[in-house]
Amino acid sequence: MAESKPKYVLSYFNIKALAEPIRFLLAYGNIDFEDRRISREDWPKIKATMPNAQMPVLQIGSKTTFQHLAICRYLGKQFGLAGSNDWEAFEIDMAADTISDLRTKSAIVFYEPNESIKETKYVQLLSEVIPTILKNLEEMAAANKGHMALGKMTWADFLLAGLIEYLNLLCRQDLIANCPNLKAAVNSVTSLPAIKAWNAKAPKPDM
Incomplete structure (x- = not known):
């Protein structure tokens, strides 16, 4: 039985800023992800649940990832956009x-x-x-x-x-x-x- 692909959920505000490079990379990698856009009104309610009380946060299956540069670097490796050495x-x-x-x-x-x-x-x-x-x-x-x-x-x-x-x-x-x-x-x-x-x-x- 083929292993199921992990679900990707990206959490950020309804702005481009730090999340847009991640959105671009996921789109490039043909990843069907949930683009979860948090309103400014709801942010105080969930802030404490986020790593470092910050976003963007990318959920990959059961794994919670954060820090936009680290996420971009990881996705770059996954999609053939990283260095070979x-x-x-x-x-x-x-x-x-x-x-x-x-x-x-x-x-x-x-x-x-x-x-x-x-x-x-x-x-x-x-x-x-x-x-x-x-x-x-x-x-x-x-x-x-x-x-x-x-x-x-x-x-x-x-x-x-x-x-x-x-x-x-x-x-x-x-x-x-x-x-x-x-x-x-x-x-x-x-x-x-x-x-x-x-x-x-x-x-x-x-x-």
């Missing part, structure tokens, strides 16, 4: 961690509750932090023929493509408007039939 995996991780670094530093400013402090922080973010990281990412994509690592599609491309709208929101600009190689990396993912099909059927996000 430790060095290749390291190159992908460098790209992914740089993308994550941009997200983290921008989010700290975006979610600053004090408006006057926020605007002061944005000055440095927009003039120093973003240009430096963006230049590094564009150079990485240029060296890898329009991909983030290994000169071919990897899960780091999915991370960037899934996060780009959220990153643009956090950074108050179209980050890849003048970055042809990063734009190519994003397009390499969003032009895939599986991702086009996902985008066509996905619920309209709250932001």
Whole structure:
């Protein structure tokens, strides 16, 4: 008797942000998953039940997985989007961690509750932090023929493509408007039939 496939349930808010790269990867892997979107009103009721009181959380059968980068890395391995050796995996991780670094530093400013402090922080973010990281990412994509690592599609491309709208929101600009190689990396993912099909059927996000 054939072993039954585990059920996949992804829990996150009705936004793209950290869950969208995971949704993209699951769609690419042809995984029929439950896209469980938690409302802001219901979140306080279930927050304590989530690992680290955070989301996204991906249930794979009886296993509960969390941390969006770790989930993306795992799914990348499952779907042939990871390195074939430790060095290749390291190159992908460098790209992914740089993308994550941009997200983290921008989010700290975006979610600053004090408006006057926020605007002061944005000055440095927009003039120093973003240009430096963006230049590094564009150079990485240029060296890898329009991909983030290994000169071919990897899960780091999915991370960037899934996060780009959220990153643009956090950074108050179209980050890849003048970055042809990063734009190519994003397009390499969003032009895939599986991702086009996902985008066509996905619920309209709250932001």
